[in-house]
Amino acid sequence: MNSNRYNFKKVEEKWQKFWDQNKTFSSKVDINKKKFYCLEMFPYPSGKIHMGHVRNYTIGDVLSRYKILQGFNVLHPMGWDAFGMPAENAARENNLDPKDWTNQNISTMKNQLKKLGLSIDWDREISTCSEDYYKHQQLFFLELLEKGLVYRKENYVNWDPIDETVLANEQVIDGKGWRSGAVVERKKLNQWFFNISKFSQKLLDDLEELNEWPNKVKVMQKNWIGKSYGCEVNFKIEGDIPVSEIKCFTTRPDTLFGFSFLAISADHEISKFFVNDKEFNNFKKECSKTGTTEEAIAMGEKIGFKTNLLAINPLNPKQKVPVYFANFVLMDYGFGAVFGCPAHDQRDFDFAKKYKLEIKTVVRPKDKDNNYEVIDKAYDGDGIIINSEFLNGLKVPEESIIKTIDILEKKKFGKKQINFRLKDWGVSRQRYWGCPIPVAYDNDGKVIAIPKKDLPVKLPENVDLNAKGNPLNTKNDWKKVNVNGKDLVRETDTLDTFVCSSWYYLRFCSPKENDYGFNQQEIDYWMPVDQYIGGIEHAILHLLYSRFFMKALGFKNKKFNIEEPFKGLFTQGMVCHETYKDQNNNWISPEEIEIRGKKYYKKNDPNSIVVVGPSESMSKSKKNVIDPESIINNYGADSVRLFILSDSPPEKDVQWSEQGMVSSFKFIQKLWMLHSKIKNKLSDKSDVKDEDLEFNKFTNQLINKISGNLESFSYNVIIAGMYETYNFLIKHIEKNINKNNLLENYTKILTAFSPVVPHLTSECLIDIGFNDKLKWPIVNKEYLQQENIEYVVQINGRKRANVKAEKDLNEESILNIAKNEKLLDKYLKNKSIKKIIFVKNRLINILVNE
């Protein structure tokens, strides 16, 4: 083995230790320096880091290191999203304390992250499950309670009757509890809610200012908030129940004359008059059977239960139509009631067909006459109102809707209304491993806030996780609390873990602040996060909750003026790998596979059959995961960083490939060999040339290009630039070159590479005696310009030749040069020139008569 071989293990350990001991990446407020807050979504401490983390944190690290080199005061922290159910489950399985399990994982994963050589200020490390963190969160909760942004109401939950616990939607599989297998019931429970819908409009409006966010994410949030303009309409009811009116929300009041039934949700308040009706109860059961998720519902049949009630059309009081309970009406949107206009709404159409209700056409397309009739499909396009008495002739949609609302308002049958889809955020979780909600109840069930001086409300230790239900609920000694001499019972729900991640970026600004969740001066300096980096899967929930949390903290608080937490957002793609199965259709992991020639076998089993499946996002269930730690051990952090960035643009999915990984590793070795050659050259005594224009140009163009690529997250192109640089240098240093010039250019090149491969470049730099503080090289623009331009010569728009010319020559000169080019003779001889298109320093297009 070559003794000169790059020993990544030694070098990487050395530099990681150096950065640690020198606190190279520690950060503090410095009002004289421009700050840059770079944040990656913090991980859940599930056990080990995965390739997704490697990609996420490498992207963030490249950016942070670049910003440091540019002279920014960079805040680049890391912490742990440490509360959550996996800890409870793992603890139960292994008979551990969730806290111990979590802290073990944190320590493992921290070591793994350190091996990646990340530029993280570890002094700011936080963990959401520490009392030191969640006590502040409890205080925020009480503040929001005081401001009226937190409230309690009854709401439906998925209830597992065997485990006596509430299940999240994703824990309900085919209508059954994932652990117990019991049929899940819908149960009404008192739950805590954050009043996020109060900020619907604000959350929507402020999206406009987030111009460093991917449009895709903004669109997703916009759809989620779901603003719609419409009208509330009151329908008078006739029948044998003491209800005289039902309110509906509609975006299409202009189709009221097409009214043929009124449909209400099975959970509508008037359902209480039907609780003793057997048929109604059967219908309700039928509704819940269809399930609550997936497209099964969308495709699912529309069913209804006909009441003996009649609804009166406010615009046409003679018309009375039946009232149905219907499975397609949602209780938590609008008023849980819709007016049915089958001709112009597909759902209403399907429903009307099934129950043989009238389908009356009241809108015609512009190119049809007034006899137009809807036959087999609802028409929801624009056009003209017909068959609607005083509304006839109005243009659909704008004019017709505005006019109709006007009429309804005048007659007091309804009013203009804006409706949002966004619902309040239910934050109650009937779980142990979360932040306790700092309230208690008296004998009458009245809510009493735990006094702020008594915070934190600590999670009790030594709970029985195997007992049924919420462990906190059975912990009687913990439940009892005395506040101001009164015996109370604690709230046993804990907060949704999304609450923890809604403000952690503030905590990073002042992680040691004891009296409050953050220090005002520190957040004023560091916030907002300049660049937030994470997966697209958080496009709605986490990012929307965080945006809400800022607005809620700032509500009635003049000192707090952060409107938006994340100025820039970048969403990286996933890491994918081929999938493998054996002949019995069982997944096989890549480690169990051997490739010989072009065939895949199970290791040590030449007779085995391996079916290679499509490349999919790495997941444990498909066993197509690659363990980052073993890769780092085999190839080193720089190689992994290089590879994870090299193959695809960061926002797209990347394909893990062993071959690619190996070639990145080899490239690191080649760079080290190159370094030895350059070092030898530097100690060479012969200085032949004074200046090396070609080298200077190359370096300046490279720096210019990489700077641009860094700004635009084109990190894969940076890697290409590194290869090009190698290809250039390995040839160029064979020439006689000036020593000082070489040193200067090489130093710049190493600096430009350093965000990607920091260990290698640090080692190379110190090896050539560089001891200063690194700075991002300033591009000398003179070197970006070419003195000799290679012009493209086109004849009639087709490229026919290249000619060399000096910079900035005029059209005439270039034309003359072109005319003297032999290759062009056959195109130009005996032809007359019609027109010339000349682009200075780039091309000339000569149009000739054929």
Place this chain on the structure above:
RNA sequence: GGGCGAGUGGCGGAAUUGGUAGACGCGUUGGUCUUAGGAACCAAUAGUGCAAGCUGUGAAGGUUCGAGUCCUUUCUCGCCUACCA
């Protein structure tokens, strides 16, 4: 059903925003060195043709001196979302 995005060699992907399409890497082929090579190095690599050339960025039109890039129509794939009245 609705929304968003993408289609470029055998593969991942470049292309200073309308100006030489295919940078860079992988793979493949040939060669050098070597006892050997799944090492290293050199060369070739969009298709077609001996060549000059011609054809080429999912398809069809259009604008332009010039289109991967802009416009219109269309096809395919991916992701998100879903009875939202």
